[in-house]
Amino acid sequence: MNCEVQHLAENIRYRILIIYGEQYILDMERFFWEIIFPFLFCTLPSPIFKVENQGIEEKLKVTKKEKVSSGQVIMWGVIAVVLGKFFTPLVVKLLQLYHNNYYKEKISSGY
Structure with a gap:
């Protein structure tokens, strides 16, 4: 063949x-x-x-994609870090409230 x-x-x-x-x-x-x-x-x-x-x-045939510049990658990385620092205390507080309410309900129900 x-x-x-x-x-x-x-x-x-x-x-x-x-x-x-x-x-x-x-x-x-x-x-x-x-x-x-x-x-x-x-x-x-x-x-x-x-x-x-x-x-x-x-x-x-695959067309070549435009590469992202290193400046854009650094910019998005900095934005992610700043937003993470901003939202971390809020998320921790919400998780503490959730767990406190969860355990209060378990103790009051006798289980």
Whole structure:
């Protein structure tokens, strides 16, 4: 069998198979159960689709995402720390009130 496998740039889910001059798309997605029990799924076929349109390869290519600058990461980190410092006393007070009321109800009910 004459077969060629082409990997798409930065796309690990799909492969392009060329079998006797015809193009097919192989879906390599793994489901949770296949990862846990691979021996149960090794006999099942992988989904494959015949490509009629030759421009489909360009549609499957992943576009590069814009990278976040380090200044933005530092800014969001500082905001998270400040908000954490601000909300920590409030959360502690709420938890203390909740636990005090919970134990008062348990003691008064006799349990």
